Amino acid sequence: MSEKRKILICMGTSGIAAGATGVARLFEQELGKRNLADGFQIIRTGDRGLFRDVLVDVIEPDGQRTTYEYVKAEDVVPIVEEHLIEGNPYAKRLAGKSYHDFFKSQMRIVLKNCGEIDPEDIEAYVMHDGYSALRKAVQDDSAQIVKTVTDSGLRGRGGAGFLTGMKWKFCREAAGDQKYIVCNADEGDPGAFMDRSVLEGDPHAVIEGMAIAGFAVGASRGVVYCRAEYPLAVKRLQKAIDQSREKGFLGKSVCGSPFEFDISIMQGAGAFVCGEETALLASIEGKRGTPRIKPPFPAQQGLWGKPTVINNVETFANVPHIINHGAEWFASIGTEKSKGTKVFALAGKVKNTGLVEVPMGTTIRELVFGPGGGMLHKKLGLKGVQLGGPSGGCIPAAMADTPIDYESLQSTGAIMGSGGVIIMDEKTCMVDVARYFTGFTVSESCGQCTPCRVGLKRMHEVLTRVVEGEGVPADLEFLGNMGNTICSTSLCGLGQTAPNPVLTTLRYFRDEFDAHVHRRECPAHVCTTLMHYEVIEDMCIKCGACAKVCPAGAVTWERGKTARIDPAKCTRCNACNTACKYMAIR
Amino acid sequence: MSRAMDSILKKYRRAGIDSLIPMLQDVQAEQGYLSKDAVAEIGRHLKVPASKIYGVATFYNQFRFEKLGRYHIQICRGTACHVKGSATLQKVLEQQLGVKAGQTTRDGLFSLEVVACIGACGLAPVISVNGEFHASVKQEEVGKILDVYRRRAESEGGV
């Protein structure tokens, strides 16, 4: 089999969205037509983490690798004829420098297999060292496994950053005839997708991590709670579970040992708060997903009242590597208190959007200008970075040298959170973003406690007023006070962190609030009620982009002349402003 | 009772309350929404009052109580899509369809739903129609996209 040349096609959610299924089928057809099918192995992988429409790799038996990006149906025949037959790479779609730069500055541990192996084939996982950690673990002393994980310094990747080994220890020591392992794959942050990619690209790693956890704490049942919006992840995970049961990695006798462990999947039903661990457990039990006060912690009283370890997808995916390579190896990566790597979902106004895995302690600037490839539009500079989604905060460009680790981020008012990173340029309005997140948490509040249910709603109303140009100076003070009150009085983590986006924006982007309130202006030209729809002469580069998109014929423009907007015809649809990359419309 | 409903209840023959959410998901996958009859049926099956089932079902965003359109449009309002202008996109969609998010057009052709991050942030802003993704959608393209489905409905006939 190793003599075959390999063709790798990225088929995660976004690859499929860009047409990868058809491209893969065409490769099969075209190779078949030319009687070449036997010489090639077509491997359908998960996403590699970079959005380049359809990505195709050709790997020679000696390991030499050629990558194509943005592959369309019509490129398949030339790739087959020019490259596969004649041996000359097809220049038109060869991956460029930015593709290679994207991967150069990363350190891939969790994402090692994503985009490299066929996630629906357990053999491929096994060939890449898969299940060797589990095999090793079940021969070992379970207390030793807990110790290794503790010594490695692995902290939860779901947001709070609690020491994973400690959590396991508590659960191991808790009394109970039945214990559970729960994998949190709810990934509620509306700008994050690392857990999805891991489940789609390397589901066996999560299964292996859960089984090792089960052995370590003495649990025989595992549940993966996965977002319903991730149908492909659920499908692949289910397939992987079935395969590993068949191969004896799950079931009555894991790897031939007396240890019994099995996993089932529960699909969430779309509620952000169900990512909170106690709400998640309530949801598995078939109830409304409302959190409860801790303690007791799930490690003592979790699912059905039994001791339960609940960890994030990425946390589990790290475990096999720690068992295989040892605690010391893992602890040598990262910073003093934050060990290992972290996967980030990079999105927003940056050139390369996608998943990047870097050692803890990498700075925000390195992230944006390394794998991120810099800002999306040449003319629009970095204004800030939002980390941690609705519970996180906005850090200004001036603080871009902050290292990304749990403590440093916390001290800025943001959090590591799940790993969603949204890059914002000068054409992103910070007040609008703060309002956006508040709107999100208002609709996702479970409604149990008053500060969160009513307080956030009041904040959202005030922010709406500010964004629409009807804010008054007292509003800003109100937002600060109310935000702090909600943080300190809410029942669960949702309310306790929900004001963060507003509080950090108030702290670092006060001038933007002031502009909205005092001058009735949106410096980023985003808040449409504050727009005048006139062209700023000095900024206009006379490209005509605005005239082309105006549906009302309100923009007049001639080559080499500044555009002009006729207020009588303008319908304030904002199309021109969206099209303008130069902030020339105000 | 419909045959589909029958087979779902069979699948969960000895089920307890922890099967409620999976059952609701199965019913919705089958019928597109949760009808009053279906909820009552599940209540009888699990021996739980319908009010309790509504209590659970309304808590979660996934469940719908209105029929879906023939083409179900999901507009992503995740963060990446938001900073790339999905708010305007939603407004334009609502205008052109004449319905608000969560509703179905009177001709039954389109229903509109707001979702948070469908995991294709690199393609932002994204809309998905019956699972087909449309990437980097500009507001002036919305009409064209809707027309594609209108024509498809016409050529396939019957609503």
Ligand SMILES: Cc1cc2nc3c(=O)[nH]c(=O)nc-3n(C[C@H](O)[C@H](O)[C@H](O)COP(=O)(O)O)c2cc1C
């Ligand atoms: C509102 C809220 C939402 C959360 N969402 C998630 C989530 O989507 N995924 C996740 O892994 N953890 C989430 N968490 C954190 C979990 O409660 C829990 O701390 C985590 O799953 C523990 O796993 P870890 O130790 O591996 O991080 C959320 C917490 C809160 C308060």
Ligand code: FES
């Ligand atoms: S934010 Fe829209 S796909 Fe992620």
